[in-house]
Amino acid sequence: MNAEQKLTLKDFSSDQEVRWCPGCGDYAILKTIQKLMPTLDVPKENMVFISGIGCSSRFPYYMETYGFHTIHGRAPAIASGVKLANPDLDVWVVTGDGDGLSIGGNHLLHVLRRNIDLQILLFNNEIYGLTKGQYSPTSRVGTTSPSTPNGSIDLPLRPCTFAIGAGARFVARSIDTEAKHLTPVLERAHEHQGASFVEIYQNCPVYNDGIFDYIKDKKNAAESRLILEHGSPLTFGADNEKGIRLDPKNMHLDIVTIGEDGVELEDILVHDETNKVMAHMLAELKGPDYPEPIGVLYCNPAESYDTDVYAQRDQVRENLGPADVNTLLRGGHTWTVE
Amino acid sequence: MSVVEKVAKEETAANVVSDVVVRFAGDSGDGMQLTGNNFTEATAIYGNDLATFPDFPAEIRAPAGATFGVSAFQIYFGSEDVTTAGDDVDVLVAMNPAALITNLGDLVNGGLIIVDNDSFTDKNLVRAGYKENPLEDGSLDAYRLMSIEIGKQVLGAVKPFGLSHKFALRCKNMWTLGLVMWLFDRSRESTIEGLKAKFSHKPEIADANVAALNAGHAYGETAELPTGVEVYKVPKADVMPGLYRNTTGTEALAYGLLAGGQLASLPIMFASYPITPASSLLHTLSGQKQFDVITFQAEDEIAAACAAIGASFAGSLGVTSSSGPGISLKGEAISLACATELPLIIVNTQRGGPSTGLPTKTEQSDLNQALFGRHADTSLPVIAASTCADCFDVAIEAVRIATKFTTPVIVLSDGYIANASEPWYVPDFNDYEPFPVQFADDPENFTPANRDSETLARVWAKPGTPGLEHRIGGIEKSFETGDISYDPDNHQKMTDVRKAKIDGVANYIPEQAVSLGNETGKLAVVGWGSTYGAIHQGVKRCRAEGMDVSHIHVRYMWPMPSNFEELLRGFDHVLVPEMNMGQFVEVIRSRFLIDAQRLNKVSGQPFKIREIEEAIKALLESS
Numbered sequence: 001m002n003a004e005q006k007l008t009l010k011d012f013s014s015d016q017e018v019r020w021c022p023g024c025g026d027y028a029i030l031k032t033i034q035k036l037m038p039t040l041d042v043p044k045e046n047m048v049f050i051s052g053i054g055c056s057s058r059f060p061y062y063m064e065t066y067g068f069h070t071i072h073g074r075a076p077a078i079a080s081g082v083k084l085a086n087p088d089l090d091v092w093v094v095t096g097d098g099d100g101l102s103i104g105g106n107h108l109l110h111v112l113r114r115n116i117d118l119q120i121l122l123f124n125n126e127i128y129g130l131t132k133g134q135y136s137p138t139s140r141v142g143t144t145s146p147s148t149p150n151g152s153i154d155l156p157l158r159p160c161t162f163a164i165g166a167g168a169r170f171v172a173r174s175i176d177t178e179a180k181h182l183t184p185v186l187e188r189a190h191e192h193q194g195a196s197f198v199e200i201y202q203n204c205p206v207y208n209d210g211i212f213d214y215i216k217d218k219k220n221a222a223e224s225r226l227i228l229e230h231g232s233p234l235t236f237g238a239d240n241e242k243g244i245r246l247d248p249k250n251m252h253l254d255i256v257t258i259g260e261d262g263v264e265l266e267d268i269l270v271h272d273e274t275n276k277v278m279a280h281m282l283a284e285l286k287g288p289d290y291p292e293p294i295g296v297l298y299c300n301p302a303e304s305y306d307t308d309v310y311a312q313r314d315q316v317r318e319n320l321g322p323a324d325v326n327t328l329l330r331g332g333h334t335w336t337v338e
Numbered sequence: 339m340s341v342v343e344k345v346a347k348e349e350t351a352a353n354v355v356s357d358v359v360v361r362f363a364g365d366s367g368d369g370m371q372l373t374g375n376n377f378t379e380a381t382a383i384y385g386n387d388l389a390t391f392p393d394f395p396a397e398i399r400a401p402a403g404a405t406f407g408v409s410a411f412q413i414y415f416g417s418e419d420v421t422t423a424g425d426d427v428d429v430l431v432a433m434n435p436a437a438l439i440t441n442l443g444d445l446v447n448g449g450l451i452i453v454d455n456d457s458f459t460d461k462n463l464v465r466a467g468y469k470e471n472p473l474e475d476g477s478l479d480a481y482r483l484m485s486i487e488i489g490k491q492v493l494g495a496v497k498p499f500g501l502s503h504k505f506a507l508r509c510k511n512m513w514t515l516g517l518v519m520w521l522f523d524r525s526r527e528s529t530i531e532g533l534k535a536k537f538s539h540k541p542e543i544a545d546a547n548v549a550a551l552n553a554g555h556a557y558g559e560t561a562e563l564p565t566g567v568e569v570y571k572v573p574k575a576d577v578m579p580g581l582y583r584n585t586t587g588t589e590a591l592a593y594g595l596l597a598g599g600q601l602a603s604l605p606i607m608f609a610s611y612p613i614t615p616a617s618s619l620l621h622t623l624s625g626q627k628q629f630d631v632i633t634f635q636a637e638d639e640i641a642a643a644c645a646a647i648g649a650s651f652a653g654s655l656g657v658t659s660s661s662g663p664g665i666s667l668k669g670e671a672i673s674l675a676c677a678t679e680l681p682l683i684i685v686n687t688q689r690g691g692p693s694t695g696l697p698t699k700t701e702q703s704d705l706n707q708a709l710f711g712r713h714a715d716t717s718l719p720v721i722a723a724s725t726c727a728d729c730f731d732v733a734i735e736a737v738r739i740a741t742k743f744t745t746p747v748i749v750l751s752d753g754y755i756a757n758a759s760e761p762w763y764v765p766d767f768n769d770y771e772p773f774p775v776q777f778a779d780d781p782e783n784f785t786p787a788n789r790d791s792e793t794l795a796r797v798w799a800k801p802g803t804p805g806l807e808h809r810i811g812g813i814e815k816s817f818e819t820g821d822i823s824y825d826p827d828n829h830q831k832m833t834d835v836r837k838a839k840i841d842g843v844a845n846y847i848p849e850q851a852v853s854l855g856n857e858t859g860k861l862a863v864v865g866w867g868s869t870y871g872a873i874h875q876g877v878k879r880c881r882a883e884g885m886d887v888s889h890i891h892v893r894y895m896w897p898m899p900s901n902f903e904e905l906l907r908g909f910d911h912v913l914v915p916e917m918n919m920g921q922f923v924e925v926i927r928s929r930f931l932i933d934a935q936r937l938n939k940v941s942g943q944p945f946k947i948r949e950i951e952e953a954i955k956a957l958l959e960s961s
Contacts, residue, residue, distance in 0.1 A: 014809070016821060045804040050648070053812075061809050061822065066801035068651055069811025070644070071674050077641035081648025081656060082801070084632055085607050089652065089801050107644075110637035309632060316627040323628040325597045325767040333528055334583040334764065335383045 007038040014064045020055060025176030025202035026123065030062055032179045036186055037065070042090045049092045050079040052099040055130050056123035056202070059094040073104025076111035079118050087306045090190075093120040097138040098128045101157055105137075113167035115194040117304040119186070122159055122197065123176070125204040126211050133207035145207075160283035160297055163197040164276065170196035171279060171298040175216060176203060181227075181294060188296055194304040214287050215294075224287055228295030233268040234282075236291045243268035244285075253281055255290065273299045354571045357416025359424035360518065363441045364433030366409040367399050369511035373431075374411025375759070376515055376532065380524035381415045382584050382761045385574030388415035389871060391423030391944065392757045396614065396697045403457075403465040405436045417573040421725070421871030423758065425946040429521070431514055433457060433488075435466035450482045450567060452517065454510065456489035482564050486557070488513055495553035496546040505543070509550035516554025523569050526551055578763060585762040587726040587755035587868075591685065592622035594733025596629045597767060599655060601734065602741050603774040605630040607649030608657045609642040614697040615753040616661045616687035639664040643671035643684070650680040651810070653777060653800030655737060659685035661753075662704045663693065669712045675746040676716040676836065678810045679796035682746035683736045687756045690942045699942030700754035702867050703918035708748045709896055709925065715833055717840040719743070720895040722750040724870035727762040729755065732893065734770065741775050743843055744795040750895065752917075754944050755868040781805030787820035793846070794839035843897050850899035855881060855888030858908035861958060864934070866892040866922055869915055869945055876950025887954055895922070903930045913937060913957055915950060 012034040020026045037047065047065040051057035053072035060067025066089075070078045079093045093111075100108045100122045111118065127145070128134040134147040138159065142151040163171045170192040174182040182200065189196035201212045215224045222238045234244040235258070245256045245267050256263045272278055279298035286292065317323075360377070362370045371392055381388050391412040400407025414424030429450045432438035434457040445451065458473055472478055473485050492513045496506045512533070519526055530548050537544035558569075585593075599606040608631060610620040624633040632654075636642035639660055646656030658668060665686050675682040688704045690696025704711075708720045719739050723732040732749060740747040778784060778799040786808040788797040799806040808820065816823035817831050852862075853870075854877050865873040870891050877889040890905065892898070906912055906926070914923040915937035923936045937953045939945055 016809075043804070045807060046802055048652075048801045060811070063809075065807050067809035067811075068648070068678075069809065069813065070647075071670055071812055074640060074644040074671065077636065077644035078648035078651070080634070080636075080641070081607060081609060081645030081650075082652040083648075084634060084645070085605065085649035085652035085654040085656075086800075086802060106637055107641055110641070313627045313632070320628040323596075323626075323630070325593070325600060328593055328596065328626070328629075329764050329767065330581065330583070332583060333379055333383065334581055335385075336581050337385065337577055337579050 007044060009034045009038065011044065012037045012064050014062050016061050018062050019058065021206050023203075023205035024055070025125065025204070026056060026059070028177045028179065029121075029123065029182070029200060029202065030059065032182050033186065034063070035179075036183055040090075040190055046088060047090050047092070048082055049094060050075045050082060051094040052104055053130070054096040054099045054128070055204075056094055056096040057099055073099050073102070074107060075099070076104065076107040076118070076120065080111055080114070080116050083116055083118060083306050084309060087117070087310060091118045093118050095120065095122050097122065097124045097126060097136045097159065101159060101162065102137045108162075109166045112163055112195050112197060114305040115167070115169055115302060117193055117306050118195050119189045120195060120197050122199050123202040124159055124199050125202045125208055126156070127204050127208035129204050129207055158283060158286075159199040160197075161280065163199075164280050164283055164298055168197045168298070169194050169300050169302055170296070171283070172197070172296045173199045173201070173294050175201045175212070175294065177216065185295060188299070192299060193301050193307075215292055224291055226282075226285065226291040226293040228271050228273070228282070228293050228297060230271055230273045230296065230299075233265060233270050235268055245269060253285065253290070273297065276300065353568060354573065356418060356572070357414065357420065357424075358428045358522070358570065358572055359412060359414045359426060360429040360431070361410055361412040361427045361441060361444070362431045362514070363408055363410040363437035364431075364511070365400070365402055365436070366395055366397060366407045367402070368409065368433045369508070370409045370411050370433070373511045373515045374413060376529040377518060377524065378413055378759055379528050379584055380519060380526070381413065381522070382582065383528060384524055386415040386417065386572055387420040387575035387577055387761065388413055389420050389423045389760050390414075390758045391754065393943075394698050403434055403436050403462040405440050405466055408437050408440045410437070410441060415572060417575050419575070419577075421874045422944065422947055425948050429518070431518060433510065433514070435462045435468055435472070438472065439466045439468065445481060447480050448482065450484065451478060452484045452486065452514065454488035454514070455485045456487050482567060484564060484567065491553060491557060492550050495549050499542045499546040499549065501542065501546050506546065509547050512547045513550040513554035516551040516556075517558050520555045520558030521567075521569060522572060526555060577761075581764045582761045583764055584759045585726050586618075586757060586759045587723060587729040587751055588618045588687070588757070589622055590726055590729035590762065591723070591733050591749070591751060592619055592626070594730040595623065595657060595683070595737065596626060596631060597730070597770065598734040598737025599630060601770055601772045601774075602655065602737050603772070604741065605632070605654045606657055607632045607634065607646060607654040608659070609634040609636050609645035609649070610659045611636050611639045611642045611664060613639075613661050613664045615689055615756050616659050616664070616685070618756065619659045619685060619687070639667035640671060643668035646682055647671055647675050647680060650675070650682050651678075651801070653798075653802070655681055655683070655741065657683040657685065659687070661687050661689045661697075662691050662707060665704065665707060666711070672718070672746050673712045673714060673716045674812050676712070676718060677812050679744045679836070680746075681740040681744050681798070683740050683749060684746060685749045685751060688750060688752040690940070696942045698753065700752045700868065700944060701917050701940055701942065702750075702752055702869070703921065703940065704750065705895065705918065705921040708750055715837065717837050717896070718746050718748060719840060719843050719897065720748045720750065721893055722867040722895050723755060724867055724891055724893065726755050726758060726760045728870075728893075730765065735893075738773050739843060739846075742773065742795060742846065743793055743839060744798055745840065750867060752868050777803065778806060779803055784808075785818070785820045786810055787815060787817060789835075794835060794842060841897055844894075844900045847894050847899060849901040850890065850892065850905050852905070853889040853891045854878060856886070857888070857905065859888055860886040860909065860961070861911045861913060861954065862888050862890050862906060862909040863950070863954065864890045864892065864906070864912055864914045864922075864926070866895060866916075869917065872945035872947050872950050873915060875947040876954060879947065879951055880954045885954065885958055887958070892922075898929070903932075906930065906932055906934075911935065911957055911961055913953060915939075915945060915953065917945070
């Protein structure tokens with residue numbers, strides 16, 4: 001790529017016709033990412049998008065980058081191989097709630113704990129779209145679907161809670177159609193060295209329409225969203241008059257109103273994205289009882305696995321000297337037959 | 339014929355025998371594998387040809403004295419070419435009653451038994467299932483018995499080193515090794531060196547073991563021994579001059595992968611998940627970081643296969659390895675590699691199945707899985723290693739085929755050759771012709787569907803190359819553009835092309851040769867994989883008796899060599915011995931409509947030479 005040449009969204013749009021349903025949240029995410037790519041300081045040829053199976057996993061076909069549409073649930077494993085083989089590549093994983101948390105739950109768990117330097121975007125629409133509407137591991141209890149005509153019974157999994165539990169060192173949440181929020185979250189995810197996990201609330205207009213309206217609706221946004229900013233108090237409401245306070249007696253997070261019952265701004269929890277316990281508590285906040293946190297829940301970098309793999313290898317090489325097959329074959333006990 | 343009888347027969351050359359089978363057997367914690375390996379090394383250095391058969395239980399430390407916990411190591415060595423671990427045992431070392439009762443059946447009449455009588459306690463006798471002590475009730479009268487208080491001997495020998503009772507007794511295996519080394523005039527030097535290196539941080543342990551080894555040897559020299567038991571001479575084998583080492587199949591396979599990577603000018607990414615008996619490949623490669631190899635212990639078999647595929651996409655050579663059950667899990671990923679036409683090597687170190695089956699025992703029952711065990715039409719090359727040393731060349735060949743044809747390749751090894759060791763004429767790596775991979779780098783007319791017109795290999799374009807940005811995936815692709823295509827004619831065409839590519843591999847592999855015997859005749863014994871040694875010896879013996887029989891051993895299981903059918907048609911009969919219920923024989927029958935006969939064994943043990951001989955004779959007599 002010519003460094004002088006300024007790339008645009010168009011340079012990242014492949015010639016393939018996008019085949020998601022009209023109104024799918026994936027369109028908005030695609031556009032946001034295509035817009036973001038030219039702003040990242042990465043040569044285009046080093047960008048790689050890896051996906052599994054499902055609606056979201058068609059994503060790589062629409063990006064004019066290197067891409068690999070793999071098999072159901074296995075994108076984190078394939079991406080691990082890509083990144084380990086060539087750590088210079090900028091590897092993005094696109095997955096969904098079924099792909100990443102059901103069939104591929106084990107791989108997601110391990111890629112996060114290993115901390116391989118990947119951006120993992122989980123489009124959560126709380127439903128199986130491509131297989132025509134069965135409930136997913138993030139579907140709320142009572143979801144009616146072709147496989148749960150009387151309503152789903154099993155308890156859903158919270159993707160950010162899962163990620164934090166798995167040992168992820170960057171966990172964030174955003175919303176498909178909110179480019180202004182999603183873009184900086186993705187920038188942060190990209191900047192982060194190690195595995196970064198971003199849950200994106202994504203609307204499926206065909207099988208689960210409006211499932212996130214409670215948080216997406218602009219009219220309610222001030223009440224339904226807890227916008228996270230490192231170092232800022234956890235306040236929300238039309239005039240930022242409400243806040244989250246920790247009750248140290250029972251470790252509960254309570255909603256309080258500043259100026260009422262003697263509550264002052266200093267009583268409100270201040271977001272510390274390096275605090276794992278706080279991140280976990282925030283990840284568990286769920287509407288309508290609580291505003292739902294969006295933004296970076298947790299960011300606490302450590303050396304990534306891929307960096308350590310090569311560091312260890314370099315160390316061994318320094319100690320052992322250059323590799324030679326004939327030397328290897330003649331190592332250990334040998335004897336000569338005259 | 340027992341050692342003793344052999345000696346008697348060859349009285350003129352006192353104590354000279356042409357070949358001997360020794361088996362060390364004890365509890366799985368008794369160190370029998372270590373003892374066997376040391377004896378093997380000393381024997382190789384001495385100059386005998388040899389083959390070994392480690393046979394150990396799946397339990398790491400079974401309860402002491404239990405019959406299911408007996409671990410054995412057999413070595414067959416001699417002055418002529420040795421290709422199997424031997425049929426019958428001449429010398430049995432039994433460290434406890436369980437080891438004696440489970441191995442006595444293989445001992446020849448008049449064979450020598452060495453037992454540690456300290457371990458023949460009432461408790462151990464009962465646990466092994468003995469009602470009477472066999473050392474005392476006369477039931478071993480048909481054999482020569484050396485019943486020694488090995489524990490007591492060892493405690494005396496290592497006393498100066500101040501070890502605890504428990505640690506002192508752990509030197510029993512070295513004492514026994516010393517005695518057996520005396521018996522066959524082996525040098526203790528390499529074992530002593532090895533002990534000193536192994537326990538360099540604990541010199542008192544090293545010294546105690548060396549003292550035990552020497553004490554066992556001295557015991558042989560000085561003690562009063564049963565009649566006929568004295569030092570045997572096994573003359574050096576007449577082998578090709580040159581440099582030798584011992585190798586297990588796993589070691590040779592690992593080295594072959596590293597060598598293949600260099601010949602292809604490719605880094606190797608080895609991704610695996612622990613499974614018996616395949617794990618040692620991961621261990622070996624993990625210790626070779628000075629080479630261009632990254633090893634990755636994945637979270638499961640599927641992830642291992644997928645990480646290898648991801649690495650191949652990124653421009654390394656992805657290699658994954660497992661045994662049958664793990665290969666099943668990798669199946670979907672292997673089909674993805676077939677669909678996306680990426681190079682990939684899958685090593686299957688086969689074991690007894692189905693399911694968990696016999697994890698530490700050998701079998702060849704995953705051939706059908708290798709050939710057919712995936713969804714849809716996913717033909718891929720399958721090659722099989724026949725001996726420990728052969729694993730080296732087979733691995734290089736797998737790299738060559740995988741990269742030349744951009745295809746997954748399955749390598750079949752098995753628990754026998756993976757763990758057994760044999761002397762290896764060390765090859766000179768400079769003799770191997772490099773086959774460097776050419777990655778695409780020209781954006782002009784590039785599509786990911788571009789193919790080599792000769793080999794039909796799909797272009798390999800790695801991320802990081804400017805101007806070649808493209809997408810691949812599991813959905814069917816247009817033959818022309820590489821874009822997604824659901825077109826019916828295109829799917830037919832792509833399926834045909836993928837098949838033609840693999841069929842075409844047959845044009846780039848050597849023609850099938852005859853290993854032993856004539857190129858036409860009455861009977862061809864057709865084998866593949868680790869049955870090589872037994873078939874070779876069986877055919878050799880039958881030919882020595884004047885029978886018209888040849889041995890053909892197949893490496894390229896799929897596609898098969900282009901002359902293979904014609905070669906088989908030159909024989910009146912075809913016999914296919916396999917350690918499965920008849921998988922390759924069915925391929926030959928269905929592929930060529932040749933009435934091949936079967937010889938099957940799935941006991942977890944390799945074929946005995948005798949079994950091959952008997953089958954040859956039976957077939958020739960009935961025809």
